[in-house]
Amino acid sequence: MNESPGPVASISDAPQHVTIFDTSLRDGEQSPGCSMSASQKLRFAHALSELGVDVIEAGFPSSSEADLEGVRAIVREVRGSSLATLARCHPGDIEACARALEGAAKPRIHVFISTSPLHRQHKLNLDRQQVLERAVAAVEQARRYVDDVEFSCEDALRTEPEYLVEICSAAIAAGARTLNIPDTVGYTTPSEIRSLFEYLRSNVRDADKAVFSAHCHNDLGLAVANSLAAIEGGARQVECTINGIGERAGNCALEELVMALRVRNAYYNASTRIDTRRLVPTSRLLSRITGMVVQRNKAVVGQNAFAHESGIHQHGMLKHRGTYEIMAPEDVGWAQSQMVMGRHSGRAALNDRLQALGFSVDEARLNSVFAAFKTLAEKKREVFDADLEALVLGADAKAARGYRLVRAHVSTGVADGSLPTASVQLVDPDGATISEAAVGDGPVHALFAALARATGLRLAIDSYNVSSVTTGDDAQGQASLTARVDGVELTGSGTSTDIIEASALAWLELANRLVRTQRQTEPATQPRKVAATA
Numbered sequence: 426m427n428e429s430p431g432p433v434a435s436i437s438d439a440p441q442h443v444t445i446f447d448t449s450l451r452d453g454e455q456s457p458g459c460s461m462s463a464s465q466k467l468r469f470a471h472a473l474s475e476l477g478v479d480v481i482e483a484g485f486p487s488s489s490e491a492d493l494e495g496v497r498a499i500v501r502e503v504r505g506s507s508l509a510t511l512a513r514c515h516p517g518d519i520e521a522c523a524r525a526l527e528g529a530a531k532p533r534i535h536v537f538i539s540t541s542p543l544h545r546q547h548k549l550n551l552d553r554q555q556v557l558e559r560a561v562a563a564v565e566q567a568r569r570y571v572d573d574v575e576f577s578c579e580d581a582l583r584t585e586p587e588y589l590v591e592i593c594s595a596a597i598a599a600g601a602r603t604l605n606i607p608d609t610v611g612y613t614t615p616s617e618i619r620s621l622f623e624y625l626r627s628n629v630r631d632a633d634k635a636v637f638s639a640h641c642h643n644d645l646g647l648a649v650a651n652s653l654a655a656i657e658g659g660a661r662q663v664e665c666t667i668n669g670i671g672e673r674a675g676n677c678a679l680e681e682l683v684m685a686l687r688v689r690n691a692y693y694n695a696s697t698r699i700d701t702r703r704l705v706p707t708s709r710l711l712s713r714i715t716g717m718v719v720q721r722n723k724a725v726v727g728q729n730a731f732a733h734e735s736g737i738h739q740h741g742m743l744k745h746r747g748t749y750e751i752m753a754p755e756d757v758g759w760a761q762s763q764m765v766m767g768r769h770s771g772r773a774a775l776n777d778r779l780q781a782l783g784f785s786v787d788e789a790r791l792n793s794v795f796a797a798f799k800t801l802a803e804k805k806r807e808v809f810d811a812d813l814e815a816l817v818l819g820a821d822a823k824a825a826r827g828y829r830l831v832r833a834h835v836s837t838g839v840a841d842g843s844l845p846t847a848s849v850q851l852v853d854p855d856g857a858t859i860s861e862a863a864v865g866d867g868p869v870h871a872l873f874a875a876l877a878r879a880t881g882l883r884l885a886i887d888s889y890n891v892s893s894v895t896t897g898d899d900a901q902g903q904a905s906l907t908a909r910v911d912g913v914e915l916t917g918s919g920t921s922t923d924i925i926e927a928s929a930l931a932w933l934e935l936a937n938r939l940v941r942t943q944r945q946t947e948p949a950t951q952p953r954k955v956a957a958t959a
């Protein structure tokens with residue numbers, strides 16, 4: 426048997442700071458499906474600043490009046506981070522950057538030009554010397570407006586390395602403080618980009634006067650790996666985007682890069698200023714603004730990143746989180762790990778979930794519930810709390826005693842000054858009819874307020890979601906709610922073609938679960954007391 430490799434040595438003895446340059450609002454925004462209005466950009470720029478991003482690339486002011494206005498609004502309000510804007514090596518673009526950045530506390534102008542033979546010949550129709558002269562003139566012009574100038578060699582990874590040395594040396598001499606080496610088309614590999622950064626840092630004149638920066642695209646799915654390799658080669662700024670949005674397959678995902686540096690700190694010995702607990706909220710905000718859904722299995726911020734369905738993993742997780750998680754969900758902004766009950770789950774996870782729902786079962790009962798659970802899980806993709814309750818109680822949860830919706834009515838108006846109002850009629854667990862009404866900030870808020878009045882239960886809702894479960898104009902909507910009661914997460918869901926009815930059913934399912942865990946007296950089980958939040 427081979428010997429274990431032992432701990433990996435650190436790449437650097439002295440702790441290093443890696444500057445996080447976020448380009449979600451520029452490279453990210455220019456990708457299909459990600460356009461943002463000026464007010465959306467402003468909102469997201471605030472979120473990036475709160476996240477602790479060092480440099481926010483706010484836009485490309487010469488591209489449109491709207492982009493210019495968007496940058497100006499960010500300059501007026503956002504403090505803390507440096508604010509960068511992009512310009513071609515073109516006097517008009519650089520003037521537009523300067524105008525947009527007027528009043529910024531920490532302005533940066535970012536000028537770029539293509540350096541690769543393919544781009545020089547086919548895109549720009551310029552030779553090496555002409556590109557170099559355009560670059561030097563642009564950096565010098567930008568320096569007349571601001572001290573902090575970044576120069577990028579577009580398509581650097583397909584550029585002759587000795588020409589990169591020449592143009593980077595000239596850019597430093599002209600006043601550039603940051604030299605960005607983009608892998609514009611996501612073509613490079615980790616060992617190649619690492620060698621290129623080492624080569625440039627050794628050969629560029631006055632290399633120590635500038636920060637070398639990586640800007641990797643994800644066409645081969647290597648953007649994060651290549652950015653980390655660039656850090657190994659000496660990069661001290663990484664350009665990235667939230668959720669990895671950006672041209673084509675996107676840019677290096679900020680959340681992945683930052684967590685790799687943190688989780689493998691002993692190796693990289695490099696840190697960032699990012700408040701990692703804000704990663705998930707920031708990712709969610711971007712999804713909401715752009716409508717770009719994050720894939721479930723996306724590292725760090727995807728819904729499955731801390732979810733476990735298979736029995737062996739769930740069993741390990743219940744013994745020690747470290748068995749199957751290399752970082753804590755709380756550290757990146759999730760509430761907790763998730764145990765999803767499904768076809769692959771085992772007895773340990775089932776027992777744990779039943780206890781959380783207030784049922785303590787002996788081994789024989791657990792075995793019989795487990796057999797029924799496996800049969801059900803073969804038919805359903807996910808087994809919900811309501812299904813588990815039905816299995817333990819030996820009856821359909823819908824038939825169990827609880828509040829039942831008779832009717833609900835909601836009225837609302839847009840910009841007519843009317844208050845959203847809801848009235849509900851329920852039958853309570855003892856068969857009596859109750860009617861109540863309430864107003865709220867919106868129709869669903871009013872509905873929940875009326876249900877709270879009718880039942881006397883005030884649920885502290887953690888999340889509320891509506892999604893369609895079928896297609897077409899008459900699609901069924903599924904409303905899902907979660908609430909935390911005494912540290913236990915309870916869920917409720919309801920389905921209807923009317924989303925108000927679906928929402929009321931979800932609220933009542935959650936409320937009934939709460940009531941049942943308080944009142945449940947079935948002899949084979951011992952209910953755990955769960956108090957309603959008042």
Ligand SMILES: CC(=O)SCCNC(=O)CCNC(=O)[C@H](O)C(C)(C)COP(=O)(O)OP(=O)(O)OC[C@H]1O[C@@H](n2cnc3c(N)ncnc32)[C@H](O)[C@@H]1OP(=O)(O)O
Binds near residue numbers: 514537579
């Ligand atoms: C790798 C990147 O991410 S680069 C950034 C890409 N982002 C964008 O393009 C979004 C914003 N762009 C735009 O709104 C428009 O392209 C504009 C306003 C900038 C320019 O629009 P137009 O004047 O109509 O030019 P168009 O987009 O058709 O072509 C680009 C022109 O810029 C030139 N160009 C491209 N890059 C550079 C550069 N770095 N420096 C100087 N000129 C450049 C091209 O050669 C072409 O010039 P030409 O019109 O003389 O042939």
Ligand SMILES: CC(C)C(=O)C(=O)O
Binds near residue numbers: 452640642
């Ligand atoms: C403008 C530059 C930095 C760029 O986005 C790229 O080359 O990918």
Ligand SMILES: [Mg+2]
Binds near residue numbers: 452
């Ligand atoms: Mg790019």
